[in-house]
Amino acid sequence: MAPAIPTAMERPHFIGIGGAGMSGIAKILAQRGAKVAGSDAKESGTADALRALGATVHIGHAADHLAADASCVVVSSAIRADNPELARAAELSIPVVHRSDALASLMGGLRAIAVAGTHGKTTTTSMLAVALTELGLDPSYAIGGDLAGPGTNACHGEGDIFVAEADESDRSFQKYDPEVAIVLNVELDHHANYASMDEIYDSFETFVGKIVPGGTLVVAADQPGAAELTRRVRDLSSLKVVTYGEDPEADVRVHKVTPRGLTSEVTVLLGGKFLTFTVSVPGRHYAHNAVAALAAGVALGIPAHNLASALGKYTGVKRRLQLKGEAAGVQVIDSYAHHPTEMTADLEAMRSAATDSRLLVVFQPHLFSRTQELGAEMGRALALADASVVLDIYPAREDPIPGVTSTLIIDAAHAAGADVTAVHDKTTVPDVVAGMARPGDLVLTMGAGDVTDLGPQILARLSN
Numbered sequence: 001m002a003p004a005i006p007t008a009m010e011r012p013h014f015i016g017i018g019g020a021g022m023s024g025i026a027k028i029l030a031q032r033g034a035k036v037a038g039s040d041a042k043e044s045g046t047a048d049a050l051r052a053l054g055a056t057v058h059i060g061h062a063a064d065h066l067a068a069d070a071s072c073v074v075v076s077s078a079i080r081a082d083n084p085e086l087a088r089a090a091e092l093s094i095p096v097v098h099r100s101d102a103l104a105s106l107m108g109g110l111r112a113i114a115v116a117g118t119h120g121k122t123t124t125t126s127m128l129a130v131a132l133t134e135l136g137l138d139p140s141y142a143i144g145g146d147l148a149g150p151g152t153n154a155c156h157g158e159g160d161i162f163v164a165e166a167d168e169s170d171r172s173f174q175k176y177d178p179e180v181a182i183v184l185n186v187e188l189d190h191h192a193n194y195a196s197m198d199e200i201y202d203s204f205e206t207f208v209g210k211i212v213p214g215g216t217l218v219v220a221a222d223q224p225g226a227a228e229l230t231r232r233v234r235d236l237s238s239l240k241v242v243t244y245g246e247d248p249e250a251d252v253r254v255h256k257v258t259p260r261g262l263t264s265e266v267t268v269l270l271g272g273k274f275l276t277f278t279v280s281v282p283g284r285h286y287a288h289n290a291v292a293a294l295a296a297g298v299a300l301g302i303p304a305h306n307l308a309s310a311l312g313k314y315t316g317v318k319r320r321l322q323l324k325g326e327a328a329g330v331q332v333i334d335s336y337a338h339h340p341t342e343m344t345a346d347l348e349a350m351r352s353a354a355t356d357s358r359l360l361v362v363f364q365p366h367l368f369s370r371t372q373e374l375g376a377e378m379g380r381a382l383a384l385a386d387a388s389v390v391l392d393i394y395p396a397r398e399d400p401i402p403g404v405t406s407t408l409i410i411d412a413a414h415a416a417g418a419d420v421t422a423v424h425d426k427t428t429v430p431d432v433v434a435g436m437a438r439p440g441d442l443v444l445t446m447g448a449g450d451v452t453d454l455g456p457q458i459l460a461r462l463s464n
Contacts, residue, residue, distance in 0.1 A: 014038030024154030100172030117184030186225030283349025329439025364447035379412025394449025
């Protein structure tokens, strides 16, 4: 039986309903019986999926898209104050609800697992959603990307577990009260909202402090930021802390990760016993994500051997080293990586999976603020590729910052000895890549913006 829909959520209107986080909440509300409406900048498969669930989706933003009887207007931090639908909500005295508050309301009365960290959230949340579904537990879930199997980022389940990706970028993850929280890593990012690591730590401590009494924090033992967070919260008397990783003192110890092409075999030591299972994506960091998911499930009381077997059914999530296709002997793979740590991890994963292939990267930086702070590290990460094409910065929600361009990345890459080419006209990328690639190569489109659209275009150009 579906949980009761809060009165404020009976007729919600979402501004930017096609976004990864917003669409997931809208889908769950529609599946629970709410009358969902919203608007988005352009048509998409997500808009079609929402309509199939009974939602009304307008294209473009206009005041008259907002119905006078809407119970609330749901917004994310990306919605600007001058949005016409937001202005109309004020005129009609319709309450405005942040995305995180809407998601928190959906978790009410359920056993929540919140997955946090600077990177790896989508993959780990997806692994849990797939494994719990495979075990017949029928969880609800809200994820920042579409699962490769079900092809959706959210689902209302009849079970009592809710798995959610918990976003630290705007501190919205502080709204949740999970039974189990996972912290994969703690690093400085989202520079428009955080000025220092101290602010990051304070934010994560607040998140951990919201775990329900008697709940569990599953936290990485090997990552320095996560280890520092563990030190800071160890004295919370109501909290059980479970560490995982390759550290000899980890509660769930990663004994060995063995590459098997585009998969990995993982052996962990848990409760004094060795447990081996397969992860259907390459790379050590994805293996660690799976171990975090395993530890979280065990914290809910699910037998470890059942979880390990179910995790083997995970087949990936869109944009997380997703194979887009092959043409002329060249494989094209898509990566959402946009932070230097993510970039390095995915590039190393591809290296371990295909030791005899050349690796070519098409990288699109995401956000001016991130490039300003981390551009040099991005450039050094690209040195792991045999050759790279770097596009102009994808602005997303930001306005340009004087002097901040992709040149910051390219200069650092050249200084690290990387072969990097700047391409300012994105429409020429398929021709550029076709001129570089030869049979046996791997091409990786990388970034959080619309660089993902280039994969099919590159494949079409290679085919011709």
